[in-house]
Amino acid sequence: MTIDEILKAATVIPVLEIEKLADAAPLARALSAGGLRVVELTLRTNCALEAVNAMRMAAPDLIIGMGTIRRASDVRSSLDAGAAFLVSPGSPTDLLEVLRKSGAPSLPGVATASEVMAAQDAGFRAMKFFPAEPAGGIPFLKSLAGPLPDIVFCPTGGIGEEQAPAYLALPNVACVGGSWIATKAMIAAGEWATIERNAGIAARMKIRA
Numbered sequence: 001m002t003i004d005e006i007l008k009a010a011t012v013i014p015v016l017e018i019e020k021l022a023d024a025a026p027l028a029r030a031l032s033a034g035g036l037r038v039v040e041l042t043l044r045t046n047c048a049l050e051a052v053n054a055m056r057m058a059a060p061d062l063i064i065g066m067g068t069i070r071r072a073s074d075v076r077s078s079l080d081a082g083a084a085f086l087v088s089p090g091s092p093t094d095l096l097e098v099l100r101k102s103g104a105p106s107l108p109g110v111a112t113a114s115e116v117m118a119a120q121d122a123g124f125r126a127m128k129f130f131p132a133e134p135a136g137g138i139p140f141l142k143s144l145a146g147p148l149p150d151i152v153f154c155p156t157g158g159i160g161e162e163q164a165p166a167y168l169a170l171p172n173v174a175c176v177g178g179s180w181i182a183t184k185a186m187i188a189a190g191e192w193a194t195i196e197r198n199a200g201i202a203a204r205m206k207i208r209a
Helices: 003-008 021-033 049-060 074-081 093-102 113-121 136-144 164-168 186-190 192-203
Strands: 013-018 039-041 063-067 086-089 126-129 152-153 175-180
Touching: 003 126, 013 192, 021 049, 021 186, 021 192, 039 049, 049 063, 049 074, 063 074, 074 086, 074 093, 086 152, 136 152, 136 164, 152 175, 164 175, 186 192
Parallel strands: 013 039, 013 175, 039 063, 063 086, 126 152
Antiparallel strands: none
């Protein structure tokens, strides 16, 4: 799949941190049952790489990406684990080059106009705007639409259920990322019904409603 195809399948992409491998399968089933198709694991825990395959087995329709990609070794290990796409919190030049050479669908992280332009020069037109709310939020994205109209964003960071629809209404936003659908505490407590309900709310949100 291309990054454009992945983004078209998404509305709100849940950003997930899984501490226990046993939680991966029920989490995947809850998110899929709620109607979501695209999720992002974070490479912050010891079981994150193993969780990719566990989630794929439990919910084959899910498109599972790996986030918190910070170095070349993260790219290699995540793709070897079966991640369908990659997401980085920032976009240093060397990481952009590794992502580009990997050929994997990727969302490099950007927070300034200069970073957006650098990522564009490296061959990317879809990017993660992070951390969205602290870095300027909706006004910042609106200001980029004029000079950089061919760039699309997945804003992530500080966006909850209440803010997501306003982001999705922007012409340069393809989808948004958020941890509110399945927080670390919800996952640890096994609150699968709550997660399925939150996933349903997110799945029903409209792009540019």
